[in-house]
Structure formats: C-alpha cells, structure tokens
Amino acid sequence: MTDHQPVRAADRTERIKGAALEVAREAGFAKLSIEAVAARAGVSKHTVYRRWPSRGLLFLDAVLSLNTAGLGHPDTGDIVADLRTVMTTATDLLGRPPWGPLYQDLIGEAQHDPEVAAALNQRFIAPQTADTLARLKRAMDQGQLAPDFDLDLAMEILSGPLYFRLLITQQPLTHAYIDRVLHAVFAGMSPRSQYDGRP
Template sequence: MTDTRNPRGAERTEAIMRTALELGQELGYAKLSIEAVAARAGAGKHTIYRRWPSKGALLLDSLLSLNEPGLDYPDTGDIVADLRDQMYAAVDLLGKPPFGPLYQALVGEAQYDPQVAAALNERFIAPQTAKTVARMKAAQEQGQLSPDLDLDLAMALLSGPLYFQFLITQGPLTHELIDRNLDALMAGLGP
C-alpha cells in the first residue's frame, strides 16, 4: 500500500508511518485519525488517503515497517526448543509498545473492517502461520511429531491460548505461559 517510487516519496511515507505510530501510542487507536496524522506529519490528508484507504490500513503498514518481528524459525533439530524460541520472541514483541498495544487495536479493528482483516491475514498472520506449519512439517518428517498430526490444527492449538490471553483476558504474555502451553500440547502432539 505504501509508495516508495522516489526518495522524497519514501521519506514522506516513512514520516507518515512514524507519526501514525507515535499518535497511536499517545492517543490510542480509537482517537487516532488521519487528520491528526496529516497535521503532525506535515502532509495533506489526501496524500495519506491516496496511500492508505483507512487508519487501520495505515496502522498495519506502520507496524510492519518496524521490521521488528524477528519471528523466523530456527531448525536446531528440536521442535520443542524451536517453537519455544519463536514463541518467546512473539510474546516479547507483543508485550511491549509500540507493537503490542497497537497490534491489539488493529486486531480489534479487523473485526469491523474486512479490508484490514484481509490485509492483516495476508501480510502478517498467514506468513507466520506458514512458517510454523513448515517447521512442524519438517519435525514431523524427522519423527519428532506424530505422522498423523493435523498441522493446521496444531497451529491453532499453539496460537489460540496466546490470542486468548492477549485479546480476551488481557493477562500478561510471559515465557512461563509459553512453557506451560508447550508442555501441555507436546504431551498430546508427540510421536
């Protein structure tokens, strides 16, 4: 959605996204507006709307521009250790500003805006899901997971408790929570 055809356009895009993150943290998502971003970034409102159809789309690009999500999988030959490392990285990312609170708001917005939901799924959730399923498939082929395991269901079982904690109960996301979830799940997912 962003426009990076020329250096000046790239600089303006970066300034707009940085401003969206700053205002999102200061005001919260509900009070964030394209008008406020335009005013602080020194950009025209129409400039922003040409690049992003909604504040949800702007926020998604802004969050993904942070390039923080180092959520790739190692393959150490130990699926539990690899899942643990990746899930620790995920809860560390979600547990701190700006990513965590703004991602939480973005997931909420996705419930009302089908375009934001589709973009969030296409650009963040589906790629992360594919990485997890690919790592579990490799572990399955190595005999670390049952050959009959439904990998899509296993992915849902791994991520469901985290999203429940993050979005519903809003309890803390901790390494201890990851450890408890993995221990419980691996008892049933193993070969």
C-alpha cells in the same frame, strides 16, 4: 531532480507511518484520524489519502513497519526448542509497548474492516502460519511428532493461548507460560511411546 523524487516520496511515506504510530500511542486508535496524522507528519490530508484510502489501512502499514525480527522459525533439529524460541520472542513483542498495544488495536480494527482483516492475514498472519506449519512438517518427517497429528490444528493450538491472553484475559504473556503451553501440547503431539509407554 527526478532522481531524488522517489527518495523524497519514500521519506514522506515513512514520516506519515511514524506519525500514525505516534498519534495512536498518544491518543489511542479510537482517536486516530487522517487529519491528525497529516498534521503530525506535516503533509496535507490528500497526501495521506493518496497512499491509504482509510485510516485502518494506514494503521496496518504503520504497525507492520515495526521490527518483528526473530519470528522466523529456526531449525536446530529440536522442534520444541525451536518453537519456544519463536514463541518467547512473540511474547516479548506482544507483552510490551509499542508492538503489544498497537497490535491489539489492529486486531480490533480488523474485526470491523474487512480490508484490514484481509491485508493483515495476507501480510502477517498467513506468512507466520506457513512458516510454523513448514517447521512442524519437517519435525513430523523426522519422527518428532505423531505421524497422524493434524498440523493445521497444531498451529491453532499453539497460537490460541497467546491470543487468548492478549485479547481476552489480558494476563501477562511470559516465557513460563510458553513453557506450560509447549509441555501441554507436546504431550499430545509427540509419539505416545515417549510419554506413556503405549505403542
């Protein structure tokens, strides 16, 4: 009997996360409650609280359980093409349900809950940042980027437009927009001789 207990616990955890996503999508994060999730999952609220001390941390786990495959950077030897692959994948995720609206809500909750903010950074934003920086560093070592360019700043410049549209202007995130961003950024990051003839 005990051999099956971990499986049942894992199934229950997944059912609770699925219920949290359903409630959030139907009613919005503002109306997400532990009680509503527990009722949807068919468990007691104490079962939920044993796993997550707050609705914010439950929501974080639920959102991050969604598939984000394709956000790892390939290395084809062409830094612009590789960044475009990842950034267009990200726009496809952010630009439509379920990931886009749920991630917007998660970012909003992180502004008010330091625990959610720290966990979101540790589990999602920091690994994505590290992956991008590693790819940029390899490109710099290969001479595809200016040797003195600030790679941390490059990461912020590349990701900033996506968050600006997602959270501020709510304009569409499109592949054409990503192409515009990459063109603007790489005109400044690439060795100058490739663009304006200066040494």
